[in-house]
Ligand SMILES: [Zn+2]
């Protein structure tokens with residue numbers, strides 16, 4: 001009932017399916033914030049957009065299967081580091097004949113996104129190829145600085161982030177709703193104003209907080225940030241909320257609770273992502 005009202009208002013719901021960076025983890029010390037790697041969905045009454053296909057995408061796929069989802073989903077890959085594609089071959093939507101999956105990604109090292117994924121999901125690294133999936137799969141190239149109009153009032157803009165092997169930051173606009181997905185980015189003082197201009201008008205920002213602020217000095221050039229940079233970005237662009245995510249596997253619940261309380265003290269808009277978190281945009 002509540003969701004029907006959301007749809008009538010042409011608003012969007014963002015949901016977090018994976019909160020980890022680099023590596024999935026499991027165990028009693030990871031139950032609060034979650035152990036799956038990056039995946040976020042944005043749904044409106046007409047469309048389903050997915051950002052990254054880390055192991056979290058499997059939970060999203062299970063939910064879609066329970067709902068009997070048929071039709072099109074648009075999957076945007078920020079880059080093809082393993083933690084962002086690991087869940088793709090087990091994504092339940094791939095096994096649904098009535099589903100259509102459009103996969104967007106940037107060309108890298110002379111290979112388009114289809115060729116990049118095919119070079120990983122193929123024997124001997126994986127027993128089946130994506131083209132063997134029953135779902136209809138299409139691929140589309142994404143470019144830095146591009147605006148993609150998807151129809152139904154939805155658009156996705158991209159910005160180059162600061163990360164080894166390249167990565168794209170993405171802004172999704174759906175009617176009056178707007179959010180930025182910005183994991184895998186080493187935000188320094190020069191980059192934050194650029195990211196803030198890109199994120200202008202976004203109520204919510206999903207931001208890379210792989211490390212604690214005290215760890216950053218030793219991780220220069222690794223392509224990640226802490227909650228300090230995310231809070232700066234949120235304040236700079238007037239966002240209401242920054243959802244910090246992409247946590248390192250060494251950060252257990254106790255560590256993340258402590259970091260989250262520091263981040264909240266610094267700025268009231270800070271929150272740490274938890275799997276299953278749902279936000280009305
Ligand atoms: Zn990552």
Ligand SMILES: [Zn+2]
Pocket residue numbers: 079081163167184
């Ligand atoms: Zn990465």
